[in-house]
Amino acid sequence: MSDGPISPHAGTHVPVLAEEVIHALAPVAGAVMVDGTYGGGGYARAALAVANFTLIAIDRDPEAMERAWAHAGKDPRVIPAAGRFGEIEQILHAMSRDQVDGIMLDLGVSSFQIDEAERGFSFMRDGPLDMRMEKRGPSAADAVNHLTEGELADIIHILGEEHAARRIARELVHRRRSQPFTTTLDLADVVEKALGGRRGKPTHPATRTFQALRMWVNDESGELVRALAAAERVLKPGGRLVIVTFHSIEDRIVKLFLRSRSGNDPGVSRHLPKMAKGKAPTFEVLQRKAIEPSEAETASNPRARSARLRWALRTEAPAWNVDADDGFRLPGLKQLEGVA
Ligand SMILES: C[S@@+](CC[C@H](N)C(=O)[O-])C[C@H]1O[C@@H](n2cnc3c(N)ncnc32)[C@H](O)[C@@H]1O
Structure with missing residues (x-):
């Protein structure tokens, strides 16, 4: 979903x-x-x-x-x-x-999971960058802050079917050097900027990246x-x-x-x-x-x-x-x- x-x-x-x-x-x-x-x-x-x-x-x-x-x-x-x-x-x-x-x-x-900001699944609500259905194991923040640029690009490209995955991964790695990611809206914002804004598209530019991270975090x-x-x-x-x-x-x-x-x-x-x-x-x-x-x-x-x-x-x-x-x-x- x-x-x-x-x-x-x-x-x-x-x-x-x-x-x-x-x-x-x-x-x-x-x-x-x-x-x-x-x-x-x-x-x-x-x-x-x-x-x-x-x-x-x-x-x-x-x-x-x-x-x-x-x-x-x-x-x-x-x-x-x-x-x-x-x-x-x-x-x-x-x-x-x-x-x-x-x-x-x-x-x-x-x-229930999407609507609760605390669970960190949604780019529409500010919450901790979590996404763990089970509430244990590595979170989405761990993934974004610690995986290599290549790994992030593969995850976003393959699980998110996102064409601009390499560009997004580059931006994520660049940004985390000065300030690690901790919240959903911060991540959504950086992805949106990496893609040059919304450009009139009906879906949020971070949709595919969030989906990919959620699928990876929960295997x-x-x-x-x-x-x-x-x-x-x-x-x-x-x-x-x-x-x-x-x-x-x-x-x-x-x-x-x-x-x-x-x-x-x-x-x-x-x-x-x-x-x-x-x-x-x-x-x-x-x-x-x-x-x-x-x-x-x-x-x-x-x-x-x-x-x-x-x-x-x-x-x-x-x-x-x-x-x-x-x-x-x-x-x-x-x-x-x-x-x-
Ligand atoms: C789309 S909802 C199911 C909704 C349900 N059919 C209903 O009618 O209310 C998916 C649910 O599956 C759970 N889930 C996802 N992956 C799972 C897994 N590998 N093992 C057990 N539960 C899982 C999620 O935590 C979530 O509660």
């Missing part, structure tokens, strides 16, 4: 493509489903309204987990489990569960790749994997993974998984094209603009061995360039 004008729904999170997600997840009575990105619980509530099943609510953000616990207090079908969806297998194992009937992921950040692509490989191992035959992305790199990672695992890999990427000879498909993709929000949804919720939904059914075939040469491995930053 990208930043944008201050939301008219401040203090809430309007779920994107919720109806389509619940349709794809198709929860049934007695099932065990995982919401790997609980956030504000929008998907969780919508799904629990249509069937009587157990929902494991995962989020890496402690504030989202407080909401999940409050939800669990009102609905015993909700089981909160703090952590990262990339570690879904370990989380389930710790709960003495190995297999589930469905997994839904709604990537990126929630409006968002790495988390997605780990979650896909884990989903293959923990979904029961007939289980459903439902993913909403907001970034072209992430949509492409999901698309290439599902192509490879459903036996439809035309070998388009040098970097991402290839279909191994003799391996049985582990997923069935019924709808090849990504589902996009309707015009009505994007009109009422501009955050939905870049959303893409893909889903698939787990087959009975055994999971592929990810350590083998034909596995789906974590692409490095440079390799992600190849899938953008």
